[in-house]
Amino acid sequence: MLAKRIIPCLDVTAGRVVKGVSFVELRDAGDPVEIARRYDEQGADELAFLDITASSDDRGILFRVIEQVADQVFIPLTVGGGVRHVEDVRNLLNAGADKVSINTSAVLNPQLVEDAAGRYGSQCIVVAIDAKQVNPGQWEVFTHGGRKASGLNAVEWAKNMQKLGAGEILLTSMDKDGQRSGFDLALTRAVTDALEIPVIASGGVGNLQHLVDGVKLGGADAVLAASIFHYGEYTVQQAKQFMAQHGIEVRL
Amino acid sequence: MVDIAVVDYGMGNLRSVRQALRAVAPDASIAVTSEPNEVTQAARVVFPGQGAMPDCMRELDARGLRAAVLQAARSKPFLGICIGLQMLFEHSDEGNIPGLGILPGKVVRFAANLRDAQDNKLKVPHMGWNQVHHADHTLWQGIPQDARFYFVHSYYVQPFDDALVKATSCYPQPFVCAVARDNLFAVQFHPEKSQSAGLTLLKNFVNWNPV
Numbered sequence: 259m260l261a262k263r264i265i266p267c268l269d270v271t272a273g274r275v276v277k278g279v280s281f282v283e284l285r286d287a288g289d290p291v292e293i294a295r296r297y298d299e300q301g302a303d304e305l306a307f308l309d310i311t312a313s314s315d316d317r318g319i320l321f322r323v324i325e326q327v328a329d330q331v332f333i334p335l336t337v338g339g340g341v342r343h344v345e346d347v348r349n350l351l352n353a354g355a356d357k358v359s360i361n362t363s364a365v366l367n368p369q370l371v372e373d374a375a376g377r378y379g380s381q382c383i384v385v386a387i388d389a390k391q392v393n394p395g396q397w398e399v400f401t402h403g404g405r406k407a408s409g410l411n412a413v414e415w416a417k418n419m420q421k422l423g424a425g426e427i428l429l430t431s432m433d434k435d436g437q438r439s440g441f442d443l444a445l446t447r448a449v450t451d452a453l454e455i456p457v458i459a460s461g462g463v464g465n466l467q468h469l470v471d472g473v474k475l476g477g478a479d480a481v482l483a484a485s486i487f488h489y490g491e492y493t494v495q496q497a498k499q500f501m502a503q504h505g506i507e508v509r510l
Numbered sequence: 511m512v513d514i515a516v517v518d519y520g521m522g523n524l525r526s527v528r529q530a531l532r533a534v535a536p537d538a539s540i541a542v543t544s545e546p547n548e549v550t551q552a553a554r555v556v557f558p559g560q561g562a563m564p565d566c567m568r569e570l571d572a573r574g575l576r577a578a579v580l581q582a583a584r585s586k587p588f589l590g591i592c593i594g595l596q597m598l599f600e601h602s603d604e605g606n607i608p609g610l611g612i613l614p615g616k617v618v619r620f621a622a623n624l625r626d627a628q629d630n631k632l633k634v635p636h637m638g639w640n641q642v643h644h645a646d647h648t649l650w651q652g653i654p655q656d657a658r659f660y661f662v663h664s665y666y667v668q669p670f671d672d673a674l675v676k677a678t679s680c681y682p683q684p685f686v687c688a689v690a691r692d693n694l695f696a697v698q699f700h701p702e703k704s705q706s707a708g709l710t711l712l713k714n715f716v717n718w719n720p721v
Contacts, residue, residue, distance in 0.1 A: 259626065259680055261639045261658060298705070303639055303660075329529050334660060334703050351523040356703060378522060379561030381635060381662045425635060425662075454622070456633045479633055509639040509658045 261509045262473050263303035263480035264497055265336075265458060266487045268293060271311040273319040277436075277485050287488040291326045297487065298331040300494035303509055305331065306428070306482060308359070309339030310403065321353045328354025336384055336428075342367075347374045351382060359384040359428055362401040365408050365415075368422055375423025384458075385424040387412055389445055390432040397431075397445050404432050416449045416457075424455060428482065431461040438464025438485070446476030458482050466492060466500040473506050513538040514716065515552030517579060517594075519569040520544070522560030527591070530702035531556070534713035546578035554716065555582040557696075559593025563617065563665070564605030566593050576610070583612050583694050589715050590696030595689065596667055598696055604665050613689060615669035626682050636681050637662045642699065642707075644677040644688065649695050649714045657707040659699035661687070666698060693720040 268275045268290050275293055276284040287293070294305055305327070309320045317340075324337055337350045338359030347358045364371050364385050375383045388404050389397040389412035397412035408415075416427050429449050431442035441459045450457040459478035463469060463486055472481045486492050498508040514531055516524050524542045531540050541548055549555055557579060559566045570576055582588050583598065590598055599609045602617035609617065624632035639658040644650045666685040669675060676695070677688035687698040695715065701708035 259640065259682065260632070260636065260661075263638050328526060332526070332530050332533070332703060332705050332709060334662075334700075352525065354523075354525055354529075356523075356526065381560060381637075382522070426637065451631070454634055456635070456637050477630070480638070 259507050261303070261507045262478070262501065264469065264494055264501075264508070265304045265306050265480055265482040266297045266302050266494060267306040267308065267460070267482045267484045269308050269310045269484065270320060270323060271309070273323060275488065276310070277488055290323045291330070293488070294327045294331050297494055298333055301498060301509065302333065302494045304334040304336060304480070306336045306359070307338070309337070321349070324350065324353040324355055338384070338386055342370070344370065344373050344377060347378060347383075351378060357382045357384050357426070359386040361386040361388065364419060365399060365401045365410065368418070371419060371424055372422040375425070380423045380425035383424050384426045384428050385419040386428040386430065387416060388430050388432050391442070391445070395444065395448070397448075400432060412445065413448050413452050417452055420453050420455050426456045426458065427453065428458045428460060434462030435460075436485075437462050440464065440468040441472045441476055441478070443471060443476040446472060446478050450477040450479070456480060466497050469497055470501055470504045470506060473501070474504070511551045511553070512541040512548065513552070514540045514554045514556060515549045516540065516542045516556045516558065517549055517575060518542045518544045519566065519573050519575055521566050521569055521593070522558075524558060527556060527558050527702045530709060530712055531716065534709050535716040538716060544573045544575065546575055549575065549578040549582055552582070552586075554587040554589075555579075556589045556591065557583075557594040558591040559597060561593065562604060563593055563596055563602045563609070564607050566597060567607060567609070570597070580610060580612065583610075586693055587715065587718050587720060588694045590694070591702070592663060592698060592700060595696035595698050596665060598694075599667055599669070602665065612694070613669060613674060613691065614671050615667055615674075617665050617667050619665050620681065624682060632681060635662055635664045640679045640681065640699075642677045642679055642687055645675065647676045647690055647695070648718055649690070649711055650677075651714050652710050653707050659701065659704040659707055661699045663698060
């Protein structure tokens with residue numbers, strides 16, 4: 259049967275991998291190509307790259323990083339950050355991305371999701387949603403790296419993105435991101451139950467039990483984590499073995 | 511004349527297919543091409559595909575590649591990948607259109623509301639790493655039985671001839687994920703994105719000399 263995926267995430271700025279706490283306080287975590295190779299060797303199922311500054315100066319650096327990774331690592335690569343136009347999607351795919359994630363621009367211009375999915379296929383369009391709890395059982399979509407409230411309900415927004423052609427949802431809890439206290443399981447469950455397309459849970463992983471909970475309690479199709487892997491606390495292989503011991507189907 | 515032509519009809523990115531072939535065949539000349547002549551003259555042909563099958567068929571014809579692909583599929587080592595597998599069949603439910611009709615059978619969608627044995631919802635597209643249970647064929651050499659490959663698709667093939675089937679996967683029911691006949695081999699998953707198992711299959715393909 260289909261395995262649940264483990265996706266290490268590399269937040270990239272100026273050609274370096276960094277990691278923040280709740281979207282601020284960045285720490286350097288190393289060279290993206292080297293880190294990508296390490297995760298591939300450890301058995302990562304996919305890799306996600308998020309260009310967190312997404313300035314025009316950094317664009318060229320990001321393309322070179324993606325090209326170098328794609329030439330050496332033969333697993334799916336998702337790349338996002340600053341994707342505003344269909345040409346941005348094309349350029350990232352040409353650089354070697356298999357999927358492109360769209361976040362703020364999907365809110366500002368939902369047509370972009372429909373156009374990009376129509377042109378390149380739903381299989382390569384991921385919509386990233388940064389959600390924050392506003393009431394129990396209710397989450398709002400935030401944009402611009404979590405700085406701007408959109409007024410949109412996260413579950414309804416995810417359904418809308420599915421309808422426009424998103425192939426997958428990357429769901430990040432802003433409340434949990436960087437807190438290392440586990441995923442927002444209620445948010446993950448609410449979104450995954452509402453959709454037919456796969457959902458990647460993100461934000462808050464601090465230990466391996468959190469990955470198990472994301473799949474078993476949250477119902478996630480894939481789990482994304484950064485800091486537990488970047489600083490060598492756990493290897494991807496250890497994470498998979500732990501998940502397998504807890505009855506989750508993984509690629510070992 | 512090139513060793514390997516990767517047929518490019520403008521649907522999606524073929525960079526990873528080319529790079530994976532380069533990794534397993536560093537000395538081979540590889541062309542990603544929309545030129546029918548180059549496809550016709552190549553020693554081997556890889557026929558990938560992404561997106562929706564109606565778009566793929568339209569773009570293939572828009573570039574005048576149909577005859578070259580048909581000829582290659584009948585005469586030389588030929589590897590179909592993903593939609594490149596689906597297009598080989600007679601009919602697809604995606605857009606209710608005819609395919610190239612090289613192989614007997616049709617392309618159908620995964621049912622809605624699929625559930626696994628633990629009653630968890632199964633999403634469509636079928637996306638991720640699934641086990642491939644393979645029958646005997648040279649292209650599986652060195653690949654463990656039930657090895658995992660990377661899939662992303664909402665439709666799958668139903669060949670009318672069981673002898674074509676060279677592998678199945680389960681979601682949750684068994685479905686065909688590889689077929690072969692003579693010089694032709696085609697897979698639903700993406701070998702170029704399936705790490706060592708995928709690279710082994712590509713290496714077997716570039717060394718394959720079907721009789």
